[in-house]
Amino acid sequence: MTRRVALGLAIVALAVAPAAAAPSGEVKIGLAAEPNTFDPHLTVGRNSQIFIVNVYDGLTARDAQGNLVPALAESWKRLTPTTWQFALRKGVKFHNGDDFNAESVKFTLDRATNPETKATISSELGTIASTEIVDSFTVNVITRTPDFLLPVRLGELFGLMLSPKHTNAVGKEAIATRPNGTGPFKLVTWSKNDQMVLESNESYWRGAPKVKKITVRPILEDAARIAALQAGEVDLITPIPYARIGELKRNDKLVIKTIAAPRVFHVTIDVRKPPFDNVKVRQALNYGVDVNAIVKSLYFGYGTRLATVVDKGALGYDPSVPPYPFDPNKAKALLAEAGFPNGFETEFDSFTGSIADHAKPAEAIVGYLQKVGVKVKQNVFEFAAFGPRRVQNRTAPLFIYSIGNAYLEPSWVIRWLTQGGLGMHYKNARLDEMLTRIEATDDRIKRAQQYSDVQKLIKDEAPFIFLFQADAVFGMSNRIDYTPRPDETQWLYPLALRG
Amino acid sequence: MTGRVEQWGSASVSRTLPSFGLTRLARLARRSALATVGGVIVGLVIVAALAAPLLATTDPIDQDLTVVLKPPFWLEDGSLRHPLGTDHLGRDVYSRLIYGARISLTISALAALIGAAVGVAAGLVAGYLGGRMDAVIMRIVDLNLAFPLILLSLAVVALLGANLRNLVIVMAITTWMIYARVVRGLSLALREQEFVHAIRALGAHDARIIARHVLPNVFAPVVVIWTLEVARVILMESALSFLGLGVPPPTPTWGRMLAEGRDYLTVAGWISIFPGIAIMVTVLGINFLGDGLRDLLDPRLRGQM
Numbered sequence: 001m002t003r004r005v006a007l008g009l010a011i012v013a014l015a016v017a018p019a020a021a022a023p024s025g026e027v028k029i030g031l032a033a034e035p036n037t038f039d040p041h042l043t044v045g046r047n048s049q050i051f052i053v054n055v056y057d058g059l060t061a062r063d064a065q066g067n068l069v070p071a072l073a074e075s076w077k078r079l080t081p082t083t084w085q086f087a088l089r090k091g092v093k094f095h096n097g098d099d100f101n102a103e104s105v106k107f108t109l110d111r112a113t114n115p116e117t118k119a120t121i122s123s124e125l126g127t128i129a130s131t132e133i134v135d136s137f138t139v140n141v142i143t144r145t146p147d148f149l150l151p152v153r154l155g156e157l158f159g160l161m162l163s164p165k166h167t168n169a170v171g172k173e174a175i176a177t178r179p180n181g182t183g184p185f186k187l188v189t190w191s192k193n194d195q196m197v198l199e200s201n202e203s204y205w206r207g208a209p210k211v212k213k214i215t216v217r218p219i220l221e222d223a224a225r226i227a228a229l230q231a232g233e234v235d236l237i238t239p240i241p242y243a244r245i246g247e248l249k250r251n252d253k254l255v256i257k258t259i260a261a262p263r264v265f266h267v268t269i270d271v272r273k274p275p276f277d278n279v280k281v282r283q284a285l286n287y288g289v290d291v292n293a294i295v296k297s298l299y300f301g302y303g304t305r306l307a308t309v310v311d312k313g314a315l316g317y318d319p320s321v322p323p324y325p326f327d328p329n330k331a332k333a334l335l336a337e338a339g340f341p342n343g344f345e346t347e348f349d350s351f352t353g354s355i356a357d358h359a360k361p362a363e364a365i366v367g368y369l370q371k372v373g374v375k376v377k378q379n380v381f382e383f384a385a386f387g388p389r390r391v392q393n394r395t396a397p398l399f400i401y402s403i404g405n406a407y408l409e410p411s412w413v414i415r416w417l418t419q420g421g422l423g424m425h426y427k428n429a430r431l432d433e434m435l436t437r438i439e440a441t442d443d444r445i446k447r448a449q450q451y452s453d454v455q456k457l458i459k460d461e462a463p464f465i466f467l468f469q470a471d472a473v474f475g476m477s478n479r480i481d482y483t484p485r486p487d488e489t490q491w492l493y494p495l496a497l498r499g
Numbered sequence: 500m501t502g503r504v505e506q507w508g509s510a511s512v513s514r515t516l517p518s519f520g521l522t523r524l525a526r527l528a529r530r531s532a533l534a535t536v537g538g539v540i541v542g543l544v545i546v547a548a549l550a551a552p553l554l555a556t557t558d559p560i561d562q563d564l565t566v567v568l569k570p571p572f573w574l575e576d577g578s579l580r581h582p583l584g585t586d587h588l589g590r591d592v593y594s595r596l597i598y599g600a601r602i603s604l605t606i607s608a609l610a611a612l613i614g615a616a617v618g619v620a621a622g623l624v625a626g627y628l629g630g631r632m633d634a635v636i637m638r639i640v641d642l643n644l645a646f647p648l649i650l651l652s653l654a655v656v657a658l659l660g661a662n663l664r665n666l667v668i669v670m671a672i673t674t675w676m677i678y679a680r681v682v683r684g685l686s687l688a689l690r691e692q693e694f695v696h697a698i699r700a701l702g703a704h705d706a707r708i709i710a711r712h713v714l715p716n717v718f719a720p721v722v723v724i725w726t727l728e729v730a731r732v733i734l735m736e737s738a739l740s741f742l743g744l745g746v747p748p749p750t751p752t753w754g755r756m757l758a759e760g761r762d763y764l765t766v767a768g769w770i771s772i773f774p775g776i777a778i779m780v781t782v783l784g785i786n787f788l789g790d791g792l793r794d795l796l797d798p799r800l801r802g803q804m
Contacts, residue, residue, distance in 0.1 A: 222762065223761075223764070241762045243587075243762050243763050243765075243766050243767075244762075244765060244766070246766070247765055247766065290564065293564035293565065294564065296564070297564045297567040297568075297587065297588075297589070298567075298587060298588075352743040353743070359743070359748070360587065362748075363588065363748045363749055364562060364564065364588055366748075366749065367560070367561075367562035367588060367749065368562075370560075377747075378747055378748055378749065379660070379747060380661060380743065380747045380748060381660070381661075382657050382743070382744070384657070385657055385658075385660075
């Protein structure tokens with residue numbers, strides 16, 4: 001990790017040096033999906049949210065290491081437990097020349113929280129009660145309950161700022177394809193499922209991007225995307241199947257970069273249903289699965305075994321909490337202690353067609369469970385069919401899932417995983433209390449320390465089979481320079497041409 | 500009197516449906532080398548499927564993540580322990596191939612059989628009764644034919660969930676129309692045959708005439724269609740498995756193996772290549788056999804034999 005960060009820093013340093021030059025050249029990109037819309041309030045799926053940030057800015061942002069940094073807000077502070085004050089950056093203009101100011105922020109947040117907008121991201125901004133303009137470049141955001149995460153929420157995924165004048169003028173439908181942000185790139189043309197052209201915003205407040213034109217093509221099939229990179233039709237692609245990395249690394253015209261993504265894979269256990277109400281059974285399942293072998297053979301080592309559902313890039317990740325070791329005998333012994341010397345029968349839901357491959361690891365996990373005597377029937381759904389099963393709480397007692405820790409904050413992930421719905425039914429009063437205390441702590445360092453106990457508690461309680469986080473893989477031609485971000489965001493600003 | 504009529508009926512049966520005697524098979528074999536090849540291939544696949552527990556060297560779903568992506572024995576790093584190599588979960592490709600034959604063949608044969616039963620029944624009723632019944636059934640057939648079959652299967656499997664029973668149903672839905680079409684045409688002609696008129700004049704019920712006199716006469720073409728449809732359904736099962744809508748894992752089927760190997764084509768091609776060959780050879784074999792059967796059963800070609 002440290003080596004990767006060091007490498008990343010070196011590349012950033014190299015890339016930053018000749019920044020004075022005007023934008024030039026073109027870079028072509030092949031992605032597995034394209035956004036469904038450029039309306040930041042109507043995005044569906046993380047695939048959209050991680051891309052449209054290239055046209056917009058949030059009040060806050062993340063740097064290459066994942067630290068929260070100022071963006072359209074220069075600073076922020078908590079005035080009262082439920083009031084956050086943001087001091088806005090001055091002199092920022094939208095692509096069409098409109099000024100960015102407090103009115104833009106109020107307009108955007110009012111639109112996002114207005115039920116008539118039917119915002120798909122409303123759950124992320126649900127704590128916002130109102131937004132007040134203090135002066136042209138200061139706003140107060142009032143939350144219903146204390147929300148320590150608000151500055152993170154108003155970042156690059158859910159806090160993208162709109163121009164009131166433009167948004168009202170073009171109307172709700174047209175904003176989807178005619179965005180007007182403050183971001184590093186302007187959307188020039190977009191023919192859906194074919195290609196999208198972005199052009200650099202030369203008056204960008206961070207300084208103009210180095211590349212003048214970016215063409216983005218959705219190439220759904222992995223093999224086709226890789227072939228396009230090999231043929232030089234595109235300069236940058238993501239994702240890449242792990243099995244192909246070795247082969248591509250041998251090609252000296254290509255550079256392959258991997259970075260730990262904050263997507264935490266886990267198997268949710270329905271703790272309400274016997275025998276899973278017995279903690280020994282849940283621990284047995286954790287002892288029974290060789291996660292290291294899965295990471296090594298299915299992910300070719302491009303992943304990290306996790307002790308809990310807290311990813312290693314998250315605040316307060318405690319490497320001293322060891323993962324469950326692979327010990328099938330211990331698993332069988334625990335099952336016997338729990339009264340199941342011959343195992344038991346159960347079902348396991350998995351799915352295809354989501355942002356990441358869940359079917360393959362699921363099959364391997366089921367294979368391991370069979371070996372310790374748990375007779376598992378595996379169901380495979382199309383992701384679109386699996387969604388309603390979760391909403392209606394009809395999932396099998398075991399199901400695989402992954403959650404992208406967009407906020408890099410364990411409390412957000414754990415709250416989500418213990419929400420009592422969507423098939424997740426684990427509740428623990430002590431855990432809730434610990435999280436509430438953490439959430440009341442504004443100081444990051446102090447918050448980080450308290451997460452150790454949370455991770456120990458969750459590991460012992462084992463309401464999940466703890467798995468791993470998989471690396472994100474980017475392939476690029478050696479004519480470009482790009483450092484991927486550790487938070488899934490496809491942030492293209494640092495993109496540069498070599499030489 | 501009745502006896503004589505029955506004779507007519509059975510006479511017409513023997514005219515189009517010869518017995519499957521050994522001598523006739525031998526004659527067929529002499530006549531058509533292709534049909535023999537087809538028969539041998541299909542026979543071998545059936546034997547492999549039936550004797551899977553004896554032929555397989557390991558449990559087809561037993562994973563071992565310490566030996567993933569091992570190549571077949573004749574390549575470097577391969578071993579006879581896994582003669583055709585291992586897949587991404589360290590399962591034995593050879594054993595999965597053998598067991599896969601079971602699932603692929605069973606599903607296809609069953610689906611083709613159910614499709615045939617439904618299609619023949621519909622075709623008989625439509626053709627023999629005619630009139631409004633004919634119109635209604637044939638419009639349903641048209642409707643079904645006008646639907647893109649893969650899309651229909653995708654929709655049904657996505658809605659009902661993927662399991663063995665649903666797959667068989669879905670594939671039966673895509674195959675019954677062909678039988679209905681053919682059988683309707685044949686029974687339309689048979690209805691006007693003299694022997695049928697005679698039986699009707701004697702007061703036989705429609706149901707009895709259809710079952711005892713019309714059905715035997717459409718049997719031969721149905722058998723031929725059935726063999727060709729089995730081949731098509733095997734391909735379709737592969738396609739659905741490939742799209743992730745086949746029999747759920749870890750059950751091995753050829754289509755699923757093909758799909759699973761897709762991500763490893765450049766590093767471990769054997770995961771896909773062997774099931775691919777198996778599908779191709781089996782489908783080819785069934786098609787050869789179907790052609791041979793048509794020759795055997797077609798009365799116009801019989802004289803040449």
